[in-house]
Amino acid sequence: MRNIKLIIEFDGSNFCGWQRQPKGRTVQKTIETAIFKATGENILINGSSRTDAGVHAREMVANFFTNSTIPGDKFREALNTRLPEDVSIIKSEEVDDEFHARYSSKGKTYSYTIVNRYERLSLGHQYLYHCKYNLDVDAMKEACKYFIGIHDFKAFMSPGSSIKTTVRNVMQLYIEQKGNNIKIFITADGFLYNMVRIIVGTLIKVGNGKLKPEDIKSIIAEGNRKRAGMCVPPNGLILEKVFY
Amino acid sequence: MRNIKLIIEFDGSNFCGWQRQPKGRTVQKTIETAIFKATGENILINGSSRTDAGVHAREMVANFFTNSTIPGDKFREALNTRLPEDVSIIKSEEVDDEFHARYSSKGKTYSYTIVNRYERLSLGHQYLYHCKYNLDVDAMKEACKYFIGIHDFKAFMSPGSSIKTTVRNVMQLYIEQKGNNIKIFITADGFLYNMVRIIVGTLIKVGNGKLKPEDIKSIIAEGNRKRAGMCVPPNGLILEKVFY
CATH class of the missing domain: 3.30.70.660 (Pseudouridine synthase I, catalytic domain, C-terminal subdomain)
Structure with missing residues (x-):
C-alpha cells in the first residue's frame, strides 16, 4: 500500500469540525467520501489536528494508505473534482510509510x-x-x-x-x-x-x-x-x- | 415624519440580494422587519444600490421616514439587537427630508x-x-x-x-x-x-x-x-x- 499525504484548505463555517462523528458534516468524512468516489476504497484518513466546529485551515495535513494506482500528485485533482467548494486539496504526494500526519508533526x-x-x-x-x-x-x-x-x-x-x-x-x-x-x-x-x-x-x-x-x-x-x-x-x- | 439615514454592513453570502422580492431572504426586507419590530411601523426603505445575490457591502446607505420617537442615533442599537448576524447597522442619524439614499448619491x-x-x-x-x-x-x-x-x-x-x-x-x-x-x-x-x-x-x-x-x-x-x-x-x- 502507498502512503499519500494531503495538504488541505477548508472553510470551517459549515462543518462540525474535522473529526468524523455519527451525525453532522465533518471535514474528515467529506474527504473520505471523495477518496471513496475516486478509488472505491473505504479508507480512514489521519488528520494532523482535530479542529473544532467553525475553525478554518489554510494548510491542514492528512495522510492515508491506498491500493489505488492514482499517482500521488494526481490525487489533488482526483479529489478536488469530488469535493464541495469549502474543502480543497492544495497538494498531494506519495510519502514514506513512516509518515503520519499527526504523530510525525513537529x-x-x-x-x-x-x-x-x-x-x-x-x-x-x-x-x-x-x-x-x-x-x-x-x-x-x-x-x-x-x-x-x-x-x-x-x-x-x-x-x-x-x-x-x-x-x-x-x-x-x-x-x-x-x-x-x-x-x-x-x-x-x-x-x-x-x-x-x-x-x-x-x-x-x-x-x-x-x-x-x-x-x-x-x-x-x-x-x-x-x-x-x-x-x-x-x-x-x-x-x-x-x-x- | 422624520427621515433616518442608515449606514449598513452586510455579508451577502446568504441573501438573494438587496431588493425585497416575493420569495427569498433579502437585506431590504430583513432591515424592514427589524424596523417593524422596533417601531411597529410597516415601512419601505430606500437603498442606495440594488446589489445582486452574493454581493457584500461595507457601507450601503438607506433611508426611511418614521413617526417613531426613537432618536436618530439610537436606531443603530434598536435595529442591531433585532438583526441577524449577517446585517449590521454601522451608523444611524436623522437627516433632512430632502435626503434620498439613491437619488442624492453622487x-x-x-x-x-x-x-x-x-x-x-x-x-x-x-x-x-x-x-x-x-x-x-x-x-x-x-x-x-x-x-x-x-x-x-x-x-x-x-x-x-x-x-x-x-x-x-x-x-x-x-x-x-x-x-x-x-x-x-x-x-x-x-x-x-x-x-x-x-x-x-x-x-x-x-x-x-x-x-x-x-x-x-x-x-x-x-x-x-x-x-x-x-x-x-x-x-x-x-x-x-x-x-x-
Whole structure:
C-alpha cells in the first residue's frame, strides 16, 4: 500500500469540525467520501489536528494508505473534482510509510483575528472575532513574551481530553496590527484542547486592562484556569501550517 | 415624519440580494422587519444600490421616514439587537427630508478581489474570486486608465434594466496587489447593471493576454459587449462606500 499525504484548505463555517462523528458534516468524512468516489476504497484518513466546529485551515495535513494506482500528485485533482467548494486539496504526494500526519508533526502555527471596533461586525464574521471594547495592543504584545518557551500550560486548557502532559513549547507568539484588525500568530510543538483560544482570551483580558502583561507569569506558574481569559469563539481561528 | 439615514454592513453570502422580492431572504426586507419590530411601523426603505445575490457591502446607505420617537442615533442599537448576524447597522442619524439614499448619491466605490493561484480556493470563497491562470497585473493596471473618465459604458452592461443613458463617469479605477491577492477598486457617479463585474471580467481578459490594454479604448468606442470580458461572479464584489 502507498502512503499519500494531503495538504488541505477548508472553510470551517459549515462543518462540525474535522473529526468524523455519527451525525453532522465533518471535514474528515467529506474527504473520505471523495477518496471513496475516486478509488472505491473505504479508507480512514489521519488528520494532523482535530479542529473544532467553525475553525478554518489554510494548510491542514492528512495522510492515508491506498491500493489505488492514482499517482500521488494526481490525487489533488482526483479529489478536488469530488469535493464541495469549502474543502480543497492544495497538494498531494506519495510519502514514506513512516509518515503520519499527526504523530510525525513537529509543530503547528495558528492565527486568530480580532476586529477591534465599536460597530457591530457582519462582513467576514465567519473569520473574525468582534471585540467592541478598545484593546491596548501594546500591552497585549508585551504579554506575548511571557508565553514563549517550555511551560506547563494547564491554565490554558479546556477539560475533555486525556493527555500525558500539559507541558508545551510555544516557539512563537506575536501580533500584527493593521487598522482595527489584530492578528495573533502562535507556533508551538503541540496544543492542549482550546489552548490557542484561551491564550487569545487571556491576551484580550490584558488588552482590556483586567490583567497586567506580567500577570501571565504567575498564571502559568499557578496553573490557574480561572485567572486566564475566556475561550474565544472558534471562527477567528485558522490552522495556518503544520511542520514536519 | 422624520427621515433616518442608515449606514449598513452586510455579508451577502446568504441573501438573494438587496431588493425585497416575493420569495427569498433579502437585506431590504430583513432591515424592514427589524424596523417593524422596533417601531411597529410597516415601512419601505430606500437603498442606495440594488446589489445582486452574493454581493457584500461595507457601507450601503438607506433611508426611511418614521413617526417613531426613537432618536436618530439610537436606531443603530434598536435595529442591531433585532438583526441577524449577517446585517449590521454601522451608523444611524436623522437627516433632512430632502435626503434620498439613491437619488442624492453622487457616486459609489466598489472593490472586487481576485485570488490568483493555481490551487483551488476554499478559505474565504464567499468573498473572493478564484482565477487559476496567471494574470499579468501590470497589463491590467495599464488597462485601468482607459476606463477612467466620462464614457458610454454600454459594452459593460448586462441586459435587463431600463435606463435613460449608458454614459457614466468613472472617477477612479486602480489595482492593489498583495501576494496572490489582486484587489480592484472602482469609483463612479453611477453604475450600469453588472458594470463592475464586466469591467473586472474585461481586466481579467487583459491579464490573460486575450486583450491588449489599449483595446479597451475601441471596445468602449464600439460599445461592443462581445469584445468585453465575462461578468465575473458576485462573491468577490463589495460595495465599499456611497458618496453624497
